[in-house]
Amino acid sequence: MATAPADPPFEFFALRVLRTDRVSPGFARVTLGGDLTRFASGGRAQRFKLFLPRPGQDTPLVPREAGTDWWPAWQRLAPEERAVMRTYTVRDHRPDAGELDIDFVLHDIAGPASGWARDARPGDPLTILGPNRADNGGVDFRPPPDTDWVLVTGDATALPAVAGILAWLPPGTRATVWIEADHAADLQELPTEADAEITWLFRDRLPHAIRRAALLAAVRDSAFPPGTPYAWLAGEAGAVRDLRRHLVNERAVDRRRITHTGYWRRGASEEDLLAEAVATEATA
Numbered sequence: 001m002a003t004a005p006a007d008p009p010f011e012f013f014a015l016r017v018l019r020t021d022r023v024s025p026g027f028a029r030v031t032l033g034g035d036l037t038r039f040a041s042g043g044r045a046q047r048f049k050l051f052l053p054r055p056g057q058d059t060p061l062v063p064r065e066a067g068t069d070w071w072p073a074w075q076r077l078a079p080e081e082r083a084v085m086r087t088y089t090v091r092d093h094r095p096d097a098g099e100l101d102i103d104f105v106l107h108d109i110a111g112p113a114s115g116w117a118r119d120a121r122p123g124d125p126l127t128i129l130g131p132n133r134a135d136n137g138g139v140d141f142r143p144p145p146d147t148d149w150v151l152v153t154g155d156a157t158a159l160p161a162v163a164g165i166l167a168w169l170p171p172g173t174r175a176t177v178w179i180e181a182d183h184a185a186d187l188q189e190l191p192t193e194a195d196a197e198i199t200w201l202f203r204d205r206l207p208h209a210i211r212r213a214a215l216l217a218a219v220r221d222s223a224f225p226p227g228t229p230y231a232w233l234a235g236e237a238g239a240v241r242d243l244r245r246h247l248v249n250e251r252a253v254d255r256r257r258i259t260h261t262g263y264w265r266r267g268a269s270e271e272d273l274l275a276e277a278v279a280t281e282a283t284a
């Protein structure tokens with residue numbers, strides 16, 4: 001039987017809520033603390049898995065000692081007992097203070113994670129499966145060396161990643177960024193040393209007819225800078241798919257220069273998406 005490497009790049013961190021902040025109508029920032037000494041964010045769009053306790057549980061049930069084998073170990077746990085698992089992004093990591101911020105979109109369809117964030121109180125427990133080295137597979141913003149300019153698009157769920165990408169980009173990097181959010185009050189300062197042109201699209205200011213395709217319409221109507229781009233697209237799965245098609249079919253962007261991720265899908269919970277992925281893998 002294969003054994004897990006002694007030093008896997010991810011591990012479980014049992015944490016607690018230190019404080020919460022309603023940063024804007026659409027977002028709750030939850031600051032977590034605990035033993036984060038081994039936590040090492042790669043910056044940019046650093047993703048991780050978040051595990052929430054089920055009602056009546058003191059702490060989330062996860063296969064803590066499993067290392068790289070956590071996934072099969074997780075699947076063996078009883079679905080009604082194992083923690084609720086979701087995927088989120090590091091908004092900020094302050095190693096000196098031992099603090100980690102997550103920005104949760106407070107979407108209006110009841111979901112365990114957004115509901116948890118809305119009601120979170122200091123002391124509430126949660127566990128994350130996060131990186132223990134900065135160079136890890138949970139960072140997917142990786143422009144090839146010959147990139148002349150960077151195109152970034154995302155909805156509110158991708159805003160923490162977009163913030164991380166902008167903070168990371170080397171000084172002077174040419175970047176064109178579109179962000180879609182619900183309300184003008186959701187606008188955030190996004191510090192960067194890049195030469196970035198950032199455009200916000202606020203859904204409450206858009207006509208109903210184009211709300212679902214606002215990012216696509218904005219990108220479609222824009223003139224691209226000269227040179228070779230690298231594109232990073234994240235947000236609702238259908239919107240991301242349409243944007244990628246536009247770049248490949250109408251702008252002739254090499255598909256190998258596009259990183260695209262559906263962060264959520266209309267009408268499907270993360271369990272639904274995971275079940276679909278597992279079924280696809282099983283039939284492949």
Ligand SMILES: Cc1cc2nc3c(=O)[nH]c(=O)nc-3n(C[C@H](O)[C@H](O)[C@H](O)COP(=O)(O)OP(=O)(O)OC[C@H]3O[C@@H](n4cnc5c(N)ncnc54)[C@H](O)[C@@H]3O)c2cc1C
Nearest residue numbers: 088089104105107111112113114157263265267268269270
């Ligand atoms: C790599 C990655 C990084 C992510 N980072 C973040 C992050 O930093 N912050 C963040 O807020 N989200 C982030 N997301 C998205 C988040 O994981 C999903 O929105 C997730 O579905 C929320 O879980 P939930 O329990 O609230 O809703 P679920 O139980 O998963 O879904 C319940 C219902 O809500 C709908 N729904 C889910 N999300 C939204 C939404 N944003 N708007 C409207 N309806 C929605 C679903 O379609 C479903 O009908 C990330 C996703 C990925 C894959």
